[in-house]
Amino acid sequence: MRTEALANLPQLRQQHPAVFRRLTWGGVLAMLVVLAGIGLLALAVWRLELVPLRFIAGLGQLAHFITLMFPPDPGPHLHLILRGIGETLAIAFLGTLGAAIIALPVALMAARNTTIHWLMRFASRRVLDGIRGIDALIWALIWVSVVGLGPFAGVLAILVSDIGTFGKVFSEALEAADRKPQEGILSAGGNGLARIRLGVLPQVLPVIAGQVLYFFESNVRSSAIIGIVGAGGIGLHLTEMIRTLEWQAVSFIILLILVLVAVIDVISGRLRAAMAG
Amino acid sequence: MSQALPLLPAAQLAPLLAAYARSRRAVFWRGLLVAACLVAGSLASGWMAEVDLGKFGKHIGGFFSYFDRLTRLEGGGGRVWTDPGEWFWGLRPWLVQLGDTVLMAYAGTLFGALGGFCLAVLGAANLVQNQPLRWGAKRLAEFCRTVPDLVFALLFVIAFGLGPLPGVMALAIHSLGALGKQNSELVENIDMKPVEGAIAAGASWVAMVRFAVLPQILPGFLSYSLLRFEINVRGAAVLGFVGAGGIGQDLIEAVRKFYYNDVAALLVLIILTVVVIDTLTGLLRRRLLEAR
Amino acid sequence: MLVIQGLTRRFGAATAVDNLSLEIPRGAFVGVIGRSGAGKSTLLRMINRLQDPSEGQILWQGQDITTLRGAELLAWRARCAMVFQQFNLSPRLDVLTNVLVGRLHHVPTWRALLRMWPQADRAIALSALEQFGMGTLAAQAAGQLSGGQQQRVALARALVQEPEIILADEPVASLDPRNAEMVMQALADINQRYGITVLCNLHSLDLARRYCTRLVGLAHGRLVFDDVPAALTDAVAQSLYGIEARDVMDSPPPALPDGFAAAVA
Numbered sequence: 001m002r003t004e005a006l007a008n009l010p011q012l013r014q015q016h017p018a019v020f021r022r023l024t025w026g027g028v029l030a031m032l033v034v035l036a037g038i039g040l041l042a043l044a045v046w047r048l049e050l051v052p053l054r055f056i057a058g059l060g061q062l063a064h065f066i067t068l069m070f071p072p073d074p075g076p077h078l079h080l081i082l083r084g085i086g087e088t089l090a091i092a093f094l095g096t097l098g099a100a101i102i103a104l105p106v107a108l109m110a111a112r113n114t115t116i117h118w119l120m121r122f123a124s125r126r127v128l129d130g131i132r133g134i135d136a137l138i139w140a141l142i143w144v145s146v147v148g149l150g151p152f153a154g155v156l157a158i159l160v161s162d163i164g165t166f167g168k169v170f171s172e173a174l175e176a177a178d179r180k181p182q183e184g185i186l187s188a189g190g191n192g193l194a195r196i197r198l199g200v201l202p203q204v205l206p207v208i209a210g211q212v213l214y215f216f217e218s219n220v221r222s223s224a225i226i227g228i229v230g231a232g233g234i235g236l237h238l239t240e241m242i243r244t245l246e247w248q249a250v251s252f253i254i255l256l257i258l259v260l261v262a263v264i265d266v267i268s269g270r271l272r273a274a275m276a277g
Numbered sequence: 278m279s280q281a282l283p284l285l286p287a288a289q290l291a292p293l294l295a296a297y298a299r300s301r302r303a304v305f306w307r308g309l310l311v312a313a314c315l316v317a318g319s320l321a322s323g324w325m326a327e328v329d330l331g332k333f334g335k336h337i338g339g340f341f342s343y344f345d346r347l348t349r350l351e352g353g354g355g356r357v358w359t360d361p362g363e364w365f366w367g368l369r370p371w372l373v374q375l376g377d378t379v380l381m382a383y384a385g386t387l388f389g390a391l392g393g394f395c396l397a398v399l400g401a402a403n404l405v406q407n408q409p410l411r412w413g414a415k416r417l418a419e420f421c422r423t424v425p426d427l428v429f430a431l432l433f434v435i436a437f438g439l440g441p442l443p444g445v446m447a448l449a450i451h452s453l454g455a456l457g458k459q460n461s462e463l464v465e466n467i468d469m470k471p472v473e474g475a476i477a478a479g480a481s482w483v484a485m486v487r488f489a490v491l492p493q494i495l496p497g498f499l500s501y502s503l504l505r506f507e508i509n510v511r512g513a514a515v516l517g518f519v520g521a522g523g524i525g526q527d528l529i530e531a532v533r534k535f536y537y538n539d540v541a542a543l544l545v546l547i548i549l550t551v552v553v554i555d556t557l558t559g560l561l562r563r564r565l566l567e568a569r
Numbered sequence: 570m571l572v573i574q575g576l577t578r579r580f581g582a583a584t585a586v587d588n589l590s591l592e593i594p595r596g597a598f599v600g601v602i603g604r605s606g607a608g609k610s611t612l613l614r615m616i617n618r619l620q621d622p623s624e625g626q627i628l629w630q631g632q633d634i635t636t637l638r639g640a641e642l643l644a645w646r647a648r649c650a651m652v653f654q655q656f657n658l659s660p661r662l663d664v665l666t667n668v669l670v671g672r673l674h675h676v677p678t679w680r681a682l683l684r685m686w687p688q689a690d691r692a693i694a695l696s697a698l699e700q701f702g703m704g705t706l707a708a709q710a711a712g713q714l715s716g717g718q719q720q721r722v723a724l725a726r727a728l729v730q731e732p733e734i735i736l737a738d739e740p741v742a743s744l745d746p747r748n749a750e751m752v753m754q755a756l757a758d759i760n761q762r763y764g765i766t767v768l769c770n771l772h773s774l775d776l777a778r779r780y781c782t783r784l785v786g787l788a789h790g791r792l793v794f795d796d797v798p799a800a801l802t803d804a805v806a807q808s809l810y811g812i813e814a815r816d817v818m819d820s821p822p823p824a825l826p827d828g829f830a831a832a833v834a
Contacts, residue, residue, distance in 0.1 A: 037387070044380040048380060061436040086325050093319070094328065129555075135511045138547075152332070155326050232326065
């Protein structure tokens with residue numbers, strides 16, 4: 001079989017030149033993409049000074065810190081840390097809920113099938129894009145300058161930055177709504193509002209509720225860090241402990257965050273399954 | 278209507294209406310319970326988070342005057358857009374910083390994507406027999422995903438010193454976790470027939486992954502990685518807050534020193550960058566979805 | 570020669586293959602028949618080592634292949650090609666690459682992973698495809714082909730492994746009658762032309778009678794029949810298949826109208 005094929009090689013090559021081409025268009029393209037990727041990486045290494053030597057030196061330091069982290073121990077700060085975790089949870093809860101309530105009407109304006117005018121849709125989309133372009137941490141910075149230090153600024157930061165996310169996600173869900181029930185309502189003489197209330201929302205609300213639950217978990221993680229700029233929650237204490245090199249307390253806080261997120265993940269998974277079922 | 282619809286006699290109608298009302302009532306009570314939970318949660322959270330609507334009312338004016346100050350030139354009374362040259366006085370260094378920020382996101386995403394792919398494959402029950410290895414890969418991905426990138430950045434800044442290096446590492450590690458989880462869902466849902474075919478033909482484990490697994494998950498993997506890149510650009514913009522490089526350094530300095538014009542200019546630049554990157558990756562992702 | 574001694578495989582309480590012993594000389598075309606669940610698949614998968622036996626031995630040319638591990642196991646699988654009911658190709662990869670997967674054992678790993686296949690291996694793969702009339706489809710994605718075409722690609726993959734034995738697990742069960750004939754004919758050609766031993770699970774007795782030189786009947790994992798096809802009387806078939814017997818013995822359905830067959834293909 002092998003000898004036969006090799007004997008026929010010139011003839012095969014003539015019949016199927018494409019198979020024997022070492023450089024195909026797809027191959028060249030793939031190579032160019034890879035080369036561009038490596039080039040960008042080289043640029044990053046040069047610009048950002050990602051020096052291996054520094055990396056290795058730092059790893060030693062890091063390993064040292066990690067050995068100091070065990071066992072996790074809150075030390076004298078247990079009360080403070082628990083209060084911080086409570087604040088974090090409260091910030092995430094209020095922020096998510098508030099954002100969902102405000103984002104729903106905005107999303108109705110931003111969705112093609114429920115907006116009142118295309119200009120309205122265009123304007124609300126741009127506003128949502130703008131809000132989403134700014135990280136929650138920057139919003140926290142802004143709100144701290146407005147209402148002062150403390151968890152209230154954190155609530156507002158999570159709330160505003162989530163309006164952007166929810167507005168986009170909700171409007172996509174609205175646009176994905178099945179047209180058939182809507183046509184049924186219009187054909188029975190319903191007006192536009194009836195179409196949205198009876199034809200669109202019943203389909204979409206469960207989807208939206210699921211998404212809100214899903215984002216609650218990610219918001220807990222966000223609200224755990226906005227304390228870095230003084231907007232309340234556990235982040236403030238975490239920064240303090242890291243700055244003062246109290247590694248056991250640091251690992252205790254990280255552990256608490258992990259547990260909190262895992263618990264919320266389980267609960268929200270149950271709730272979402274219950275809603276779907 | 279030309280003719281009235283015949284109504285059922287009340288004796289028949291009443292039990293039907295009652296039955297309907299009964300089933301609706303159950304839904305109503307359930308809704309009320311959910312609402313009550315939400316209100317109770319809000320009140321408790323409001324107390325915990327020191328929400329003070331009075332304070333908010335008092336300060337909401339402050340919010341608008343903050344934006345008013347952001348858009349007023351410091352030198353004279355005019356609005357910033359009347360004199361873009363003055364407003365964007367630091368455009369050149371800012372653009373360099375922005376470029377570095379995007380590069381940080383790129384490097385972080387690249388390393389994270391490669392690591393995430395490996396973790397996803399190593400953690401897949403349908404490809405790896407070794408249970409401790411799988412367990413380790415899964416837990417590592419979960420840990421990296423759950424700890425926010427800024428927490429990693431805080432730690433790394435202490436260990437590696439100030440600058441973009443700890444920032445890139447923080448982004449890479451968090452991306453590794455997030456992508457590891459998303460990709461493992463892809464890997465665990467692949468069609469196993471090609472895998473069996475490759476193994477039966479004598480393919481080694483690596484060759485099997487290359488020829489039977491990678492072709493199946495590549496579009497999804499690239500799409501998730503591009504999405505992560507978008508998220509990392511936003512993330513890289515704030516890493517400077519903790520000294521881990523990028524444009525955030527300038528931004529937090531401008532905020533702390535009340536350089537309102539600079540804050541406004543930097544915010545505009547960040548938003549523009551994010552929108553441009555989102556649009557580009559959005560185009561790419563749509564192409565990938567079509568290829569699927 | 571393939572020698573199977575006391576081969577047993579249990580899944581929990583169930584026994585799929587039960588104390589099976591068998592000798593198959595090189596160059597034979599053996600059909601394995603029996604109703605679904607009789608252990609035919611498990612037998613073939615154990616020979617390729619996709620599954621491990623609970624007890625017993627499988628010897629090829631005197632070498633025990635049930636104890637192979639690591640590189641030796643890969644080398645054995647390369648010598649022992651397998652063809653599946655569902656073809657088991659990578660649907661997104663092109664046809665030629667799918668065939669070249671069969672060359673993995675003959676090609677340096679780095680070249681294979683980068684898909685920089687040597688010219689000689691491409692020639693071998695293409696010749697195998699040409700042999701089944703598939704040379705012009707080399708650049709197509711495998712998933713876009715019809716079932717019959719995909720099975721021929723799978724056969725080409727098996728062939729380029731330059732195997733000593735081919736295991737075919739219900740290779741025609743998912744195909745329409747015309748393609749089934751074509752694939753069986755191809756297996757018979759391979760068997761005669763290259764002298765490769767073929768062990769083929771078949772549900773249809775008609776095909777088994779016509780193509781195989783020897784039939785092995787399994788029931789509940791035990792060997793219940795082992796003879797030339799002519800010895801397979803209706804009575805024996807009845808005992809092998811029970812109520813399924815009518816299904817598998819009926820002469821093949823009348824040829825389908827062309828348009829319908831094309832639609833199926």
